[in-house]
Amino acid sequence: MSDHRTLDGLIDALRRLPGVGVKSAQRMAFHLLQHDREGARRLAGALTQAVDNVRHCARCHTFTEDEICSTCRDPRRDRSVLCVVETPADQAAMERTGAYKGLYFVLMGKLSPLDGVGPRDIGLDRLFDRIDEADPEVPLREIILATNFTAEGETTAHVIAQALKDRGLQVTRLARGVPIGSELEYVDLGTIAHALVDRR
Amino acid sequence: MSDHRTLDGLIDALRRLPGVGVKSAQRMAFHLLQHDREGARRLAGALTQAVDNVRHCARCHTFTEDEICSTCRDPRRDRSVLCVVETPADQAAMERTGAYKGLYFVLMGKLSPLDGVGPRDIGLDRLFDRIDEADPEVPLREIILATNFTAEGETTAHVIAQALKDRGLQVTRLARGVPIGSELEYVDLGTIAHALVDRR
Secondary structure (H helix, E strand, O other): OHHHHHHHHHHHHHHOOOOOOHHHHHHHHHHHHHHOHHHHHHHHHHHHHHHHHOEEOOOOOOEEOOOOOHHHHOOOOEEEEEEEEOOHHHHHHHHHHOOOOEEEEEOOOOOEHHHOEOOOOOOHHHHHHHHHOOOOOOOOOEEEEOOOOOHHHHHHHHHHHHHHHHHOOEEEEOOOOOOOOOOHHHOOHHHHHHHHHOOO | OHHHHHHHHHHHHHHOOOOOOHHHHHHHHHHHHHHOHHHHHHHHHHHHHHHHHOEEOOOOOOEEOOOOOHHHHOOOOEEEEEEEEOOHHHHHHHHHHOOOOEEEEEOOOOOEHHHOEOOOOOOHHHHHHHHHOOOOOOOOOEEEEOOOOOHHHHHHHHHHHHHOHHHOOEEEEOOOOOOOOOOHHHOOHHHHHHHHHOOO
């Protein structure tokens, strides 16, 4: 129907969001138009502002509005350690722990040979350049591979570790083990086996 | 972090969408900025256009960009029947059947006493005004209550039916029964019981 073109356009645009099918998109459009037009305007503004202003940090490749992000610029960070994560959300999770004071490199993806995502697609070259261009006054000592413990994340970590083998750097991986607060009964066998091997 | 303000603003704005929590909002923001900036711009435009142009049809209250929607204006529709639905999505589902040629009234909600949503909140007065203002040349003959078969939808249908009791109109409800293509074994007992009582 011709007078639904704008509404259908909104539903189509919402469907491009990951995890949103036609039913969810209809529900979202209905909710915004019926109950939250202010929220719709705010979302439109936030989208435009983000697309116009958010780019990648020239050093760690995370999202930022500056040439170099605030973490890379922070003089209090330990420049001798570099933590490699898949996404800005993973970086934020590391930051929330308050336990890490080094720098980051954000891959913005992970290797996924089955989906045709190779080293070039996630810019591993940029990571190696970043490592080779480290601050001459504070040499890079350790690379912590904090990719996820999924098949793709493990593959990514493995490929990076192999490529860094001859650079004389310490390459470590986050410890695998039983999550804090969990009962052994409900933890999967692979995790318990790893926690047993890596016991301390 | 100061250089995440724009990104955090986008995540906050996405969280106002129904069914979107902080994790989904992060994933959506990441996806749009990393893989689909064109989609983000399109969504921003679609939101603004919809908020600026979509309003309620003065007759049936559905979403439209005109004073009166195309269905209400369509001279081929049967003006003697009015189908009451909860949302434009329900109206679209009815239209897709191709089995209904009358007019609609879209409640844009349902009674939900437990959530404090009463007759005034969903504009039942507007429905009664619409019924009383029917075309004098084609008197309204039947009201089909096609609210959902949920507790709230049934309540809404019941309240409307009660209010219309003395207006001399035929008030009907969509038939309850076994869905086409389903096996009895997997149909819930209430539905089978209703289908048995309403057998024909």
